[in-house]
Amino acid sequence: MRPPFDMIARLLKQERKMSFTLATWNINSVRLREGLVCKLMTEEAPDVLCLQECKSPVEKIPVEAFKALGYEHMVARGQKGYNGVAILSKIPMEEVAAHDFADLNHARHVAATLENGVTVHNFYVPAGGDVPDREVNEKFGQKLDYLTQMRDHFAAETPKKAILVGDLNIAPREDDVWSHKQLLKIVSHTPIEVEHLTDVMEAGKWVDVTRQDIPEGLLYSWWSYRARDWDAADKGRRLDHIWATPDISNAAHGSRVLRAARGWEQPSDHAPVFATFDL
Known part of the structure; x- marks a missing residue:
């Protein structure tokens, strides 16, 4: 006796589910630290x-070098000497967006849709300089404007089946910094930055x-x-983030920070952050 059609369809749908691990890392020069990227690819294999x-x-x-390790797909935006974002993937994907929020002419965002239909947004939010006052620090104003336009973009087009990652340059929670009290007036943890990031979320x-x-x-x-x-x-801060839309957030697990990478030879000052999604 053949199984009913709906059972066959359900089994096929289950077979198409894909479990994948994603990592985000501010590498602070991909060419200078090519060896560290290859080390991560070899040892952790996201x-x-x-x-x-x-x-x-x-x-x-x-x-x-990355293709030789199985990362055959890349979407990226780059600039000489600063900024720049890239998504490297073992999974086929198609570029779908690259926004220049706040009209800075900076390579700070790229997005791609994986073959399972999940869209990955990769962001590098401006650091904001040293003084948390847009009247005296243009870079701080640019950071707030960038976040405001991120907010407006996602408010206008509510994302579905999406993941947002990157160096967002804000540690929002009190336990995301080594001293909440001492960092309240330090760029990356000021109340106005946290408010802007919360608005984006x-x-x-x-x-x-x-x-x-x-x-x-x-x-x-x-x-x-x-x-x-x-x-x-x-004396650390959680500046690097992995977010997901509610329709897939419950499929995420296994989150971790690879703290050991901060101690590798000639390291980035950031450590990679991981999450696994069963979709």
């Missing part, structure tokens, strides 16, 4: 790797996947180069 601050024109990204109905998995406790992804012993001092 299916999708989103890089920020590539500091390279797209044509000079060492894509052949609410506009797109984004879920903070990392904190969904790790709801309590101090958690960092960045440690300053200025610290003589970053590991012992442990």
